[in-house]
Amino acid sequence: MSRWRYFFKRLVLMVPVLFLVMTLIFVALRMGPLDPVAAILGPEGTGGDAQAIRESLGLDQPLWQQYVEFIIGLLTFNFGQSWVIQPGRTVTELVGIYGPRTLWLGFWSILLPLFVGIPLGFYAGLNPNSWGDYVASFGGIVWLAMPNFWLAIMLLAVLRQTAGGAGPLGFDWYTFGPNVESLIGTPPLDFLGTTWGSLGPLPIPTGFDPDLGELLVAIKVILPPALVLGSASMAAELRIGRTAFLETINSNYVETARAKGLSGRVIVWKHVFRNALIPLVPIITNEAILLIGGSVIVETIFGINGLGALFFNAAVQADLPLAGALIFIFTIITIGLNIVQDLLYTILDPRVGYDQQ
Amino acid sequence: MAVEQTAERTGTREEPIVTVRNLQTAFFTDKEVIRAVDGVNFEIVPGETVGIVGESGSGKSVTARSIMGLVDSPGRILEGSSVRFHHTDTVREFADRFPGRTVDLAAVAEGRDPEALFAHDAVGATPSAFGYDDASEASVADFVAAGYGEALGIDPEDCVFITEGTVDDPLDGFVEITRLSGESQRAMRGGRIAMVFQDPLTSLNPVYTVGNQIEEALELHRDLSGREATREAIDLLEAVGIPDARRRVNEYPHQFSGGMRQRAVIAMALACDPEVLICDEPTTALDVTIQAQILELLADLQTDRDLGIMFITHDMGVIADVSDRVNVMYAGEVVESAAVEPLFAQPRHPYTRGLLESIPGRQEGGRLQTIEGTVPTPNEPATYCRFAPRCPERFEPCDEVHPVSVPVNDEDGDHTAACLLYPEDEPREAAVSSHEARDDSVREQGGERR
Structure with missing residues (x-):
């Protein structure tokens, strides 16, 4: 099957991309303006102290040797220790603490547009120039036009006003569903009740004790920031979804399907839906990449200590191993999502990888 | 009664x-x-092909x-x-x-x-x-x-x-x-009357196999599924002349050439053994050799299955080739209707004459004749002849009287034309006033004619 060969080819092509990225990270960190020795030492160090730190960090070795060690470190997920932010803790440990929060936020901010934006877009495309279409399309443009930071602050202001049942119809966000004490803050993520064992260097979960109440709190806390973070992609997916649906529904093969006597439901779900999804695949995966990387502002406003905030601090404070490792992790996520995109394409569209030979 | x-x-x-x-x-x-179709009459007879011909925008x-x-x-x-x-x-x-x-x-x-x-x-x-x-x-x-x-x-x-x-x-x-409406309409569509569209390149869904798209019709109208449906789909593909149908049934439309795709579309239309096949310019998007093959295929299928075919095209050459009877349409109306030989031998309506004169190679020497102007948009009830502005034989009443279809004097009794020039054996004034009277009575019939 040529489709799957195409997919495999794409998979193999990711390897040089990965090496290129690792090299660029190394170059940027070692040759960039950041000086970790100065950052660790502060303004009062002596030349001898500086030399000692340089030696302990391995910065006195030849560059090629540093490069090889760096690459091996990345590939074995042995990122070393943080130099500045939390000296003495390994990067893996820090990512283990900060990562799930960002993933939780990213997950919901992808899910919301996926299950709100696309259905609305499809509805608008199925009923073009109806009132529903106008409301959805206009709402999409307004939603898209509101910048994240502004929307975040407005949402916080509105939700804050509902404290003590002051909202419309006595609505109170704080007591709506599970109680929460604050609008901002890091969501509690121990709802799975996971107990950890270890398999060599990698921690693996050995048992779960899910707590539904905790889960609801975690969802409730993440909803406002996820809504803000996902708003732009929700609007984009709505608009692209509308166009895709409209275009497909007016295509000749849908006409043929109607002439065959198929019912409207079969036509929409079998003939229209799958074709309309094809242009949406890159939109969804690209949004996902942006959401995982670009959440610094929203994390800051909502007081969530996630990877975005961690990376920002690491870069500003010249914590080279931490910053480098985070870039590497973002790269892996990006490459992974690209593979998911290729996989979706391969499944959805039989024309993928077909060249007339 | x-x-x-x-x-x-x-x-x-x-x-x-x-x-x-x-x-x-x-x-x-x-x-x-916009009255895209405005009072059209014709018949489709089993085993015969009725051609509908006219310029773009004629309905x-x-x-x-x-x-x-x-x-x-x-x-x-x-x-x-x-x-x-x-x-x-x-x-x-x-x-x-x-x-x-x-x-x-x-x-x-x-x-x-x-x-x-x-x-x-x-x-x-x-x-x-x-x-x-x-x-x-x-x-x-x-x-x-x-x-x-x-x-x-x-x-x-x-x-x-x-x-x-x-x-x-x-x-x-x-x-x-x-x-x-609803279920009864869907049972008729595809089951009794099937349709083949103009562009075979886009009338198959690109993400499903050709077999899947034929089987879907078989399942809907004939309750076949699984193996049985696949076998029937292979038979259909063989019937429309696709070689190696057993392998082709599992291929996607993009793996078919244009002519093969149109054959597959025809197989799909025939899946439910319809009585009537409507072909909307089925060969316009194909090159000439493939066009001939598809027309031949349709003729064979018609003989085998006693199909009534309605064949739409703007190509007078194709219409002469495939039709038993021809209806010439202009601005939503049938302006001339006759069996194929008398129509080409003795075209009566000035529009039909114009169409025939604009076929390359039919006139002796000189420049190719054309009909000046374009088809008007029929956006008001016809109270005049819609072809009059482009008609070389126009005379005054053409702007005031809407012609109805009348028999023209011909050996073929079924030859009619909607033109004030006919019937020819009557004096002009009498012909015009008889058109006027009959058009009034048609209008009187009411309904939604506005």
Whole structure:
């Protein structure tokens, strides 16, 4: 099957991309303006102290040797220790603490547009120039036009006003569903009740004790920031979804399907839906990449200590191993999502990888 | 009366399976009402091909789509239009599947006097509007066809009419296609009347195999599924001349060439063994050698299956090749109708003559003739000849009198043209005033003609 060969080819092509990225990270960190020795030492160090730190960090070795060690470190997920932010803790440990929060936020901010934006877009495309279409399309443009930071602050202001049942119809966000004490803050993520064992260097979960109440709190806390973070992609997916649906529904093969006597439901779900999804695949995966990387502002406003905030601090404070490792992790996520995109394409569209030979 | 009508149809020529009477389809926009099809009459006969020819914008495709029930909002078929499907097996099946929607016309006619029906308040028609000299010649079916059924309390929502026999044992009757909706419409579409579209490159869904798309029709109309359906799909692909059908059935449309795709589309249309095949410019997007192959295939399939074919094209050469009878359309109306030989030998309507003169290679030397101008958008009721502005033989009344179809003097009795020049043996003034009188009576028939 040529489709799957195409997919495999794409998979193999990711390897040089990965090496290129690792090299660029190394170059940027070692040759960039950041000086970790100065950052660790502060303004009062002596030349001898500086030399000692340089030696302990391995910065006195030849560059090629540093490069090889760096690459091996990345590939074995042995990122070393943080130099500045939390000296003495390994990067893996820090990512283990900060990562799930960002993933939780990213997950919901992808899910919301996926299950709100696309259905609305499809509805608008199925009923073009109806009132529903106008409301959805206009709402999409307004939603898209509101910048994240502004929307975040407005949402916080509105939700804050509902404290003590002051909202419309006595609505109170704080007591709506599970109680929460604050609008901002890091969501509690121990709802799975996971107990950890270890398999060599990698921690693996050995048992779960899910707590539904905790889960609801975690969802409730993440909803406002996820809504803000996902708003732009929700609007984009709505608009692209509308166009895709409209275009497909007016295509000749849908006409043929109607002439065959198929019912409207079969036509929409079998003939229209799958074709309309094809242009949406890159939109969804690209949004996902942006959401995982670009959440610094929203994390800051909502007081969530996630990877975005961690990376920002690491870069500003010249914590080279931490910053480098985070870039590497973002790269892996990006490459992974690209593979998911290729996989979706391969499944959805039989024309993928077909060249007339 | 209904019985008489049936008796009338049993002639030597095979009876039509589809009769289109006064078909009017209009598109309602904020600005205007576009009468894409404006009072078209013709028949489709089993085993014969009726050609519809005309320039772009003459209403050919909308006619086809009206028969298929594929006219989308803001367009709709106006009251007073009638497309009847005469096929006893279908009537029997539909009477069985949709019992509440069946009308026994003989029973309804019982105790109803057509003269009294003309006098009914809701009826604004006269006997001459139905083409009769005397009120007693009209049948209840005529009133139903003209859209008065509901007002007369005969058919609130019905679609199947029995003209002979009873509801439980229908011997003859017809399905009124313009009144179908929902499930009954889908059963007719694809199951009884199938359609082949213009562009084979885009009329197959790119993400499903050709076999899947044929099997889907088989499952819907013939209750075949799984292996059985696949075997049938392979047989169909072989029947339309696709080599190595066993392998091809699992391939995607993009792996087929243009001609092969059109064959696959034809196989799909034939999947449910339809009585009538509507071909909307099926060869326009193909190159000439492939075009010839597809036309030959259609001719073979027609002989094998006794198909009634309605063939739409703007290519006079193709129409001469495939048709038994030709209807020339202009701005939503049929302007000339004849068997194929007399039409090409003695075209009567100035428009038909113009079309024939603009075929390359038919004139001796000199430049290729063209018809100046373009087809007007029919956005108002015709009170004049719509071809007059482009007509070389135009004379004064053309701007004031709307011509109706009249027989032209020909050995072929079925040759008609809608032009004030005819009938030729009458003096001009008499011909014009007879057109005027008959057009008025058609208008009087009411319905939604506005």
